Amino acid sequence: MSAAQILCLGEPLVEFNQTPEGQFAMGFGGDVSNVAISAARHGANAGLITRVGTDPFGAALCGLWTDEGVSTANVTEAQGEETGVYFVTHDTDGHHFTYRRTGSAASHLAPDDLPRDALQSCPMFYASGISLAVSDSMRAAVVAAAEATRTAGGVFAFDPNLRVALWPLEVAREVTHSVMAACDIALPGLDDARQLTGLQPPEEIVRFYHDLGPRIVALTLGADGVLISVDGDMRTLPGHRVDAKDATGAGDCFNGAFLANLLDTQDPFAAAEHANMAAAISTTGYGAVAPIPTVSHTRSALNAAWQS
Incomplete structure (x- = not known):
């Protein structure tokens, strides 16, 4: 496999989703894993920086990545440690998540575990707010990896992906803003960004993030599409009717497709248009991974939309 063009750092998880019969079907989750798979399906050489346990769940994740063409060269199998899992249950109030991730193998990832040579030769590094919230050591690893990538001339892409179950909003706001100030590409979702910034209008949120530092801001708007801005040149791309x-993982699908297409075209607006369609397609199936389209599927859907 060729050297990774995008390295994603964070915690992968195994999912157990309750079926209508009351049983649990195993699947996969973890935002950075979803992003890496989306990037790979959209033509990029993607890889992960993480740790998994030497248990059946870690093995299953590694098998998934191998099948998807995602590099595991920088995935450590930690002897005697466990892979994080979560359960999805359903009732009349909707779906609910129960996590079993405290002390997971991934949570022990630290700056000393980083593949410095790979980061310094990689064009793009990606992490999220969840990567920052998992543990103090992983947070330090994200900061160190971003610095290593940018020092070598690469770019750092960051999604603040807010999870208040992992840390208080006030802490999340302070830390994600500081990391956002050191990134080149910001990939916030509208709901998260409203909580983190205290702002409501999408245009104000985009300007806020530009002021922190990123040159490119792609603010996903759910079914309403995406507001993409490059150096303050803002364009709204409407959502596609599907x-x-x-919508599980639609933002992750967008991020992976956007970064892969950006590497290919060097055109943020074209990349946003491509990713906007990919994310829409991903909502037509169930789960975070299975519905992520391939690059050919996304291009065909875009061509059909342009001709209609």
């Missing part, structure tokens, strides 16, 4: 069933 038979949406499940």
Whole structure:
């Protein structure tokens, strides 16, 4: 496999989703894993920086990445440690998440575990707010990896991906803003950004993030599309009308497709248009991974939309 063009750092998870019969079906989650898979399906050489346990769940994740063409060269199998898992249950109030990730193998990732040579030769590094919230050591690893990548001339892409179950909003706001100030590409979602910035209008949120530092801001708007801005040149791309069933992982799909297409075209607006369609397609199936389209699927759907 060729050297990774995008390295993603964070915690992968195994999912157990409750079926209508009450049983649990195993699947996969973890935002950075989803992003890496989306990037790979959209033509990029993507890889992960993480740790998994020497248990059946870690093995299953490694098998998934191998099948998807995602590099595991920088995935450590930690002897005697466990891979994080979560459960999805359903009732009349919707779906609920229960996590079993405290002390997971990934949470022990630290700056000393980083593949410095790989980061210094990689064009793009990606992490999220969840990567920052998992543990203090992983947070330090994200900061060190971003610095290593940017010092060598690469770019740092960051999604503040807020999870208040992992840390208080006030802490999340302070830390994610400081990391955002050191990134080149900001990939916030509208709901998260409103909580983190205290602002409501999408245009004000984009300007806020530009002021922190990123040259490119792609603010995803859910079914309403994306507001993409490069050096303050803002363009709204409307959402695509699809038979949406499940929006789980749509933002991750967008991020991976956007970064892969940006590497290919060097055109942020074209990349946003491509990723906007990919994310819409991903909502037409269930789960975070299975519905992520391939690059050919996304291009065909875009061509059909342009001709209609």
